[in-house]
Amino acid sequence: METSGETLDPQDWHEFRRQSHRMLDDMLDYTEKLRDRPVWQPIPQEVRDVFRKAMPEKSGDMAEIHALFMKNVLPYAIGNTHPGFMGWVHGGGTPVGMMAEMLAAGLNANLGGRDQIPVEVERQLLRWVRALFAFPDTASGLFVTGTSMANFISVLVARTAALGETVRETGLPEGHGLVAYASASAHVSISQALDMSGLGAAALRKVALDERFRMDVKALEAAISQDKAAGLRPFMIAATAGSVDVGAIDPLDEIAELAKRHDLWLHVDGAYGALGMLAEEIAPLLKGMDRADSIAFDFHKWGQVPYDAGFVLVKNGELHRRTFASPAAYLQRESRGMAAGSPWPCDFGPDLSRSFRALKTWFTLEVYGTEKLGRAISNTCALARYLRQRIEAAPMLELMAPVALNIVCFRHLGDDKINADIVAALQESGIAAPSTTRINGRLAIRAAIVNHRTERRDVDALVDAVIGLGEKTR
Secondary structure, eight states: OOOOOOOSSOSOHHHHHHHHHHHHHHHHHHHHTGGGSOSOOOOOHHHHHHTTSOOOOSOOOHHHHHHHHHHHTGGGSOOTTSTTBOSSSOOOOOHHHHHHHHHHHHHTOOTTOSSOHHHHHHHHHHHHHHHHTTOOTTOEEEEESOHHHHHHHHHHHHHHHHHOTHHHHHOSOTTOOEEEEEETTOOHHHHHHHHHTTSOGGGEEEEOBOTTSSBOHHHHHHHHHHHHHTTOEEEEEEEEBSOTTTOOBOOHHHHHHHHHHHTOEEEEEOTTGGGGGGSTTTGGGGTTGGGOSEEEEETTTTTOOOSOOEEEEESOHHHHHHHHOOOOGGGOOOSSSTTOSOSOGGGGSSOSSOOOHHHHHHHHHHHHHHHHHHHHHHHHHHHHHHHHHHHHTOTTEEEOSOOOSSEEEEEESSOHHHHHHHHHHHHHHTSOBOEEEEETTEEEEEEEOOOTTOOHHHHHHHHHHHHHHHHHTO
């Protein structure tokens, strides 16, 4: 049988290098000159139409496709790299992370397992994370897409702790009665995790908040006692370190004490707040997180690693492994050769095919160091306090919640519609990009300051624009 000998490598490597260098320069120029661009801009219909064509059958020219990217993709991203982006808790990325991602793509390693140094890089990150959160050497960890997946994995491990490994084979026993607890402002991924685990979203008890928007510990204990009295089986508490709406940190130490007393799995959703451990003045606010059974967080938020780089850390590494390890023949381990190096990352999560997320995280930590990253985190909180001062000094603005970390919720004194219109107009202007949330039933303008590039002038631009747009609506 004849074969073509055709590959997908370039026929002209010199020309490919030239075009590749141009593409790299374009992205570096884009990052260097972010302030010259709008944060975000509406997408014209003709640009959307570019991405409605049929799948191509014939080969195209990379330079032409790159030109299409520069014209129709790059200008219309969500804008989280821009210093004026404050809409959601998105990290800004770094040029270092971008270059590391290029190296990882060139290596094209599958981090499911096998005996390879990329897996050792991920294990190095695990050792660093264990030390950061004061977890034992027997703790396990895994890079995942983000905290939503990390929360899901943690629920499954907690479910195994409660029901045993047989749940993997036989499913949930009838009348299991498992229930879990999280604050009323917990991220939706906690509820989704219970849904996907087969327990059902209704198994999550949403506990009332205190005056600082944290989980009310007395209300939590009352809910646990009520469920026990009803014959149900509390098994897990999901505390939050940096809530998505106002940045509140649940009283972790008190919750840990309660979890210990009731023999419940304590999980901490620290999507962005957990990395506050890198900042000297924020770390004390996270007291008690070391007592958790599992922690979920994202390097791609406060850690500024390019998307995506989530992480799950589990104190009982053997239980974590037993929750996911598979006996499949094609995953058989050996003491030598490429099938050595057990256990593999695929023994700790659902993915057999995994990208080399650890490399860009490793580069970020190696190049910047924890001290500099910690200062960047602290600066976002200092900017949030500055924004609070600007709001308190403006008679037409109202602060809607305490500023716990780096998220500020406020509003113009107009009604909900006026505030919604202000946010939409701000986003469309390209000056700044906050989002909205609801605080005690009222619409609030939400500014999440996560990007290491954000400065006081960006905060001033946001406040001045809100005041100016508010005046126009009167």
